[in-house]
Amino acid sequence: MRRVTRRGVLAGIGWAGGLAGVGSGRGRARTDRRTVTVATRNCYLGGDLFDLFAAAAGDETIQSAVTDLVAAVDRSRVGRRLDAIAGELSRTEPDLVGIQEAALIRSGPRSDGTTPTATDVRYDFRERLLSALDARDLPYRVVATTEPADVQLPATVEGEPRDVRLTDRDLILAHERVATDGTTTGTFDAGLSLSVDDRTVAVDRGYEVVEASVGDLAVTFCNTHLESASAEVRAAQAAELRDRLVDRAGPVVLVGDCNSGPGGSTAAYDHLTADFGDAAGDAGVGATCCHAADLRNADPSLDARIDHVLVGDRLRVADATRVGADPTERIAADGERLWPSDHAGVVATLVPADPTTASPTPSPTERETEAGTEAGTTPTVTGTESDADAPGFGVVATVVSVVAAATVAARRHDD
Structure with missing residues (x-):
């Protein structure tokens, strides 16, 4: 694989101008029975992935990288950050929320690493967020969950040799006023496959779909987090997701961290927007990635807009805004100020589109002309360096980077 920096991973994403969102998206009592307010929020693992490839050869490469990762997560003040995200939901009170990187980090005795076995919970992002919501009397429930990645690696935790288990999770939250049914979850056919010695490590991504009724409006709501470490895999995942959603009979809303956005080489974004409108873009919402x-x-x-609210032609945006983009939203911790996440979130209120002005759905022939790899393939990532040479890409990219670093070290040792 070629050496790619963060700018390379997000090549051509398009640098969104302006930092001000449109509208307020404020929490409100349900008065209009024909609107739905949705949100997407990446909670951010909290780790810095720089300099992995500078590590020394041997098993200590992995151990040192994971040890540093755990320390970085500790410094990121997970509990305070998730409290702040709960506060955002309190202010905006969306009906449906797509959550990415609701990680579960566990530790346990050293093992052979072939099967994740660690059970001692260090951080449970999902439960901490739910507790923060409950403390604010916010009646949200988890209606769908995927765990696309679950990997255990050696580390040193509080001076002791331990294994650290990283489990990635994405969620859909629904407010109590929302009725849900017909939940579907899955992982994409397209994914990363990395070879380390005689072991193949699969790194997957997933999606969650729920049928929801908000007042008199029924929608199909989907949340996803597309691959960050490979543009080829990301495009294939987007094409697969588009094909799963495009023929739904009713209004469709797709939210998530797509790691792709307007402008330049954007096959994943182009695949999706061939059939779905960019509601946040139409409303002028600014960049969503990334803080330090x-x-x-x-x-x-x-400086990049990769977190999206995309809608089928039966819906249009009435109001949209960002959260986590204003310095006043930072949290106080040990005399410092921290952002709740390295991403900003997006909140959008949607209404039925006028059927006389709804944009037509492109034909299958038109859709197939979009750039990128078709769904159903499983690209294999090989070589000596990882595409995920940057923080902010979550549990999956952490695993990719650590495993790739180990590969580099082993090859240098052989040389």
């Missing part, structure tokens, strides 16, 4: 890896930058450093 340690979350301590004083001013916003968002």
